[in-house]
Amino acid sequence: MAKKKNEFWEWTKALLIAVILAAVIRYFLFAPIVVDGLSMMPTLKNQDRMIVNKLSYKIGEPHRFDIIVFHAPEHKDYIKRVIGLPGDRIEYKNDTLYVNGKAYKEPYLDEYKKQVEDGPLTDSFTLEETPVGQITVPKGELFVMGDNRRFSKDSRHIGSVPMSKVIGKTSIVYWPLNDAHIVSVK
Numbered sequence: 001m002a003k004k005k006n007e008f009w010e011w012t013k014a015l016l017i018a019v020i021l022a023a024v025i026r027y028f029l030f031a032p033i034v035v036d037g038l039s040m041m042p043t044l045k046n047q048d049r050m051i052v053n054k055l056s057y058k059i060g061e062p063h064r065f066d067i068i069v070f071h072a073p074e075h076k077d078y079i080k081r082v083i084g085l086p087g088d089r090i091e092y093k094n095d096t097l098y099v100n101g102k103a104y105k106e107p108y109l110d111e112y113k114k115q116v117e118d119g120p121l122t123d124s125f126t127l128e129e130t131p132v133g134q135i136t137v138p139k140g141e142l143f144v145m146g147d148n149r150r151f152s153k154d155s156r157h158i159g160s161v162p163m164s165k166v167i168g169k170t171s172i173v174y175w176p177l178n179d180a181h182i183v184s185v186k
Contacts, residue, residue, distance in 0.1 A: 030054060033069055033077065033170065039146035039153065040079055042111050043067070043183060049175035050079075054168040062142060062169070064099070065106075067183060069167040070144070073158055077167065080154050081108075084143030087136050090127045095120035108147055108184065122149040131159035142166070 035048040044050070044067075052069045062068065062082050072078040084090040084099065091098040095113065097106055113121050127143065128135060132155065137143045141160035146152025155161065171183045 041148040043147045048173045050170045051172045052168045052170045071165045080144035083145045084137040086139045
């Protein structure tokens with residue numbers, strides 16, 4: 001009888017440790033997220049399942065073109081691409097991104113640009129013409145955009161994203177299994 005009690009207690013301890021470890025990993029390190037909508041097409045598809053690395057910006061700085069997850073004003077989590085870092089001057093002109101006056105290629109948009117026949121994929125704008133309303137991206141904030149530029153609610157509509165609202169960086173699609181891959185940042 002004592003042996004059965006001891007075995008039960010060992011299994012209970014193992015199960016409790018596993019549950020606590022899983023909770024710590026999910027809350028502090030990595031979390032699953034489901035892509036909801038078409039704003040990141042063609043890079044990400046609706047209902048793709050991804051892993052968010054919550055440590056990514058706790059130990060390092062964001063980089064231009066990272067794909068991040070953040071708490072949006074509508075009490076939803078959004079997945080978007082970092083276009084502007086703090087202090088950057090952002091402008092789109094003739095479907096080309098300019099950061100601090102320098103043109104940047106966005107190869108992840110090439111597929112969509114080929115499909116568009118009725119104007120540019122990304123309409124021209126300056127940072128001052130967005131809700132950011134400033135010449136540069138504010139300190140401690142990011143300017144983000146979805147890859148599906150015509151159908152993305154992003155910094156052009158909601159303003160810049162405070163770093164305090166960023167959950168983490170994401171680049172691993174794990175579901176559907178036949179489409180599992182690491183997303184190219186550039």
